[in-house]
Amino acid sequence: QVQLVESGGGVVQPGRSLRLSCGASGFTFTSHTIHWVRQAPGRGLEWVAVISWNGGDKYYGDSVKGRFTISRDNSKNTVYLQMNSLRRDDTGVYYCARQGNGAAFDFWGRGTMVIVSS
Amino acid sequence: DIVVTQSPDSLSVSLGERATIYCKSSQSVFRSSNNNNYIAWYQQKPGQPPKLLLYWASTRESGVPDRFSGSGSGTDFSLTISSLQAEDVAVYYCQQYSTTPGWTFGQGTKVEIK
Numbered sequence A: 001q002v003q004l005v006e007s008g009g010g011v012v013q014p015g016r017s018l019r020l021s022c023g024a025s026g027f028t029f030t031s032h033t034i035h036w037v038r039q040a041p042g043r044g045l046e047w048v049a050v051i052s053w054n055g056g057d058k059y060y061g062d063s064v065k066g067r068f069t070i071s072r073d074n075s076k077n078t079v080y081l082q083m084n085s086l087r088r089d090d091t092g093v094y095y096c097a098r099q100g101n102g103a104a105f106d107f108w109g110r111g112t113m114v115i116v117s118s
Numbered sequence B: 001d002i003v004v005t006q007s008p009d010s011l012s013v014s015l016g017e018r019a020t021i022y023c024k025s026s027q028s029v030f031r032s033s034n035n036n037n038y039i040a041w042y043q044q045k046p047g048q049p050p051k052l053l054l055y056w057a058s059t060r061e062s063g064v065p066d067r068f069s070g071s072g073s074g075t076d077f078s079l080t081i082s083s084l085q086a087e088d089v090a091v092y093y094c095q096q097y098s099t100t101p102g103w104t105f106g107q108g109t110k111v112e113i114k
Helices: none
Strands: A003-007 A010-012 A018-025 A034-039 A045-051 A058-060 A068-073 A078-083 A092-099 A105-108 A112-116 B004-007 B010-013 B019-025 B039-044 B051-055 B068-073 B076-081 B090-096 B109-113
Touching (some): A003 A092, A018 A034, A018 A112, A034 A078, A034 A105, A045 A092, A058 A068, B004 B090, B019 B039, B019 B090, B019 B109, B051 B068, B076 B090
Parallel strands (some): A010 A112, B010 B109
Antiparallel strands (some): A003 A018, A018 A078, A034 A045, A034 A092, A068 A078, A092 A105, A092 A112, B004 B019, B039 B090, B090 B109
């Protein structure tokens, strides 16, 4: 079955860096665009970044542009999110999601929590 | 970016009754190239990731009960639960994916049992 598993979250001080991973299984990884979406505590969903199937196209939300970098290693079925210059308002659960049916996000991981705090 | 606004923010409905959530986008999400509206609906239960319910505004994802339906075109959309069940208590989000990049979500609508 399709699985997406996020890892790498934790507590980090403002200004520091963190790298999240999204491991995929149960489907043809190289056929899918992958997104990162985050959710601040008690808040709604915010799209963060996207990477195309071959890594050739990458886009970012305005709030993370210039600080976050998305990449993928198709030999490892893994997408990464390098987060630099972290701010307190980057705190939240980070989900990776597969772009699938009708170009919507048809499978989501369970998320990894990032807490930016001194 | 296209702004997506849901209404109401919360909804209290009796078991077996109809629940309707509205979603309005700041510009049209219809693409004449394939005659589709680029709106999706998600359900999120506490402590869980979102789950895709509908895409292309009205196409039900595999396995989603037929009491969930979507309608609308252009800028105005709705999600209807025809007969609310206890397991439908959740927050529902609409999402537009008409523009690349710039996927945006509505603020969410919390559905509770009256």
